[in-house]
Amino acid sequence: MSQKDWLEKDYYAVLGLKKDATDDQIKKAFRKLARQYHPDQNKDPQAERRFKEVTEANDVLSDPKKRAEYDQARSLFGSGFRFPGGGGGGGRGPSMSFEDIFSGGGGGASGLGDLFGGLFGGGAQQRGPRRGGDVETEVTIGFRDAAHGAQISVRLSSDTACESCRGTGAKAGTSPKACPTCQGSGMTARQSGGFAVSEPCSSCHGRGLTIDDPCPTCAGTGQGRSNRTIQVRIPAGVVDNQRIRIKGKGTPGASGGPAGDLYVVVHVTADALFTRQGDHLAITVPVTYVEAALGAEIGVPTLDGGQVRLKIPAGTKSGRTFRAKGKGIELKSGRTDLLVTVQVQVPEHLSPEAQDALRAYEALAGEGNPRANLRNGA
Numbered sequence: 001m002s003q004k005d006w007l008e009k010d011y012y013a014v015l016g017l018k019k020d021a022t023d024d025q026i027k028k029a030f031r032k033l034a035r036q037y038h039p040d041q042n043k044d045p046q047a048e049r050r051f052k053e054v055t056e057a058n059d060v061l062s063d064p065k066k067r068a069e070y071d072q073a074r075s076l077f078g079s080g081f082r083f084p085g086g087g088g089g090g091g092r093g094p095s096m097s098f099e100d101i102f103s104g105g106g107g108g109a110s111g112l113g114d115l116f117g118g119l120f121g122g123g124a125q126q127r128g129p130r131r132g133g134d135v136e137t138e139v140t141i142g143f144r145d146a147a148h149g150a151q152i153s154v155r156l157s158s159d160t161a162c163e164s165c166r167g168t169g170a171k172a173g174t175s176p177k178a179c180p181t182c183q184g185s186g187m188t189a190r191q192s193g194g195f196a197v198s199e200p201c202s203s204c205h206g207r208g209l210t211i212d213d214p215c216p217t218c219a220g221t222g223q224g225r226s227n228r229t230i231q232v233r234i235p236a237g238v239v240d241n242q243r244i245r246i247k248g249k250g251t252p253g254a255s256g257g258p259a260g261d262l263y264v265v266v267h268v269t270a271d272a273l274f275t276r277q278g279d280h281l282a283i284t285v286p287v288t289y290v291e292a293a294l295g296a297e298i299g300v301p302t303l304d305g306g307q308v309r310l311k312i313p314a315g316t317k318s319g320r321t322f323r324a325k326g327k328g329i330e331l332k333s334g335r336t337d338l339l340v341t342v343q344v345q346v347p348e349h350l351s352p353e354a355q356d357a358l359r360a361y362e363a364l365a366g367e368g369n370p371r372a373n374l375r376n377g378a
């Protein structure tokens with residue numbers, strides 16, 4: 001049985017029932033007719049065909065979910081509704097493939113949601129498998145997580161069909177009707193200067209449908225939001241504002257098409273000690289004037305909480321950068337470097353004794369005037 005049969009077949013009539021038949025009535029009617037037309041019992045050549053029809057009708061009507069979808073499809077398309085722009089032939093129903101409409105496969109409801117979403121958005125339905133859309137989201141992670149890589153949860157919110165009305169926009173239990181102004185075509189003709197001009201129907205804004213009783217959940221728009229949370233692996237070494245592509249985690253495809261991709265824009269918070277210079281890690285460390293002048297071996301913190309010893313040669317200028325090889329970030333390609341920039345500290349408060357000592361030092365060092373070679377405008 002294919003779902004496109006739904007619009008052509010009246011399963012209630014097949015079982016000799018009214019549309020409001022109870023589950024019990026459906027069960028009884030099916031048993032009676034199945035016995036009557038069973039090929040083992042009935043040698044009439046038409047019996048086998050009737051038996052198949054009865055079984056098919058029962059398959060749909062005895063399953064509450066399928067029955068609800070069938071009822072909804074029938075009430076929509078049975079009312080003479082035609083697709084906007086489509087050349088559907090009156091009461092015969094629309095001319096497009098119904099596989100497209102029920103593209104949600106087993107889901108059913110999502111297929112209807114796609115249909116109405118497409119119609120209400122004015123977009124044309126495409127045939128065949130369709131790739132799902134790409135989705136972009138943003139996350140903020142800590143500096144160290146960015147350096148080491150991290151597994152994070154990403155909450156994705158996306159447009160979907162309203163759950164209450166399954167995207168129809170009509171209150172539960174009711175259905176959109178073909179627009180009486182345009183008979184469901186979505187277009188009306190107007191005379192203008194001797195020409196007939198076709199324009200979108202003003203009553204239904206080109207939808208071809210009117211809703212008497214709007215769904216209270218979505219206020220008749222048919223649109224809802226769905227939330228899902230997925231786990232995303234942020235690779236080690238990611239930098240601020242980097243865009244990571246996660247294949248197949250975007251919007252699911254339709255009609256067997258592949259899912260779209262998820263793009264995660266990663267914002268990285270600053271660290272109190274470290275910054276990044278490309279793939280390398282960077283840190284600025286204070287040294288005293290004496291350490292810079294005489295040389296020293298200093299301890300520099302590393303990202304993993306340890307320390308690396310760094311030799312500062314005598315006469316090191318403030319702002320000079322040293323490279324501690326392999327003490328940076330652990331990437332797939334190996335561990336990067338730690339770039340250590342020294343900054344000579346100048347004491348703000350000195351005791352009178354220390355001031356005297358500095359003046360004595362200056363006299364001894366005989367450095368002279370360090371600005372002697374600066375000439376203005378030379």
Ligand SMILES: [Zn+2]
Nearest residue numbers: 162165215218
């Ligand atoms: Zn709704």
Ligand SMILES: [Zn+2]
Nearest residue numbers: 179182201204
């Ligand atoms: Zn209309």
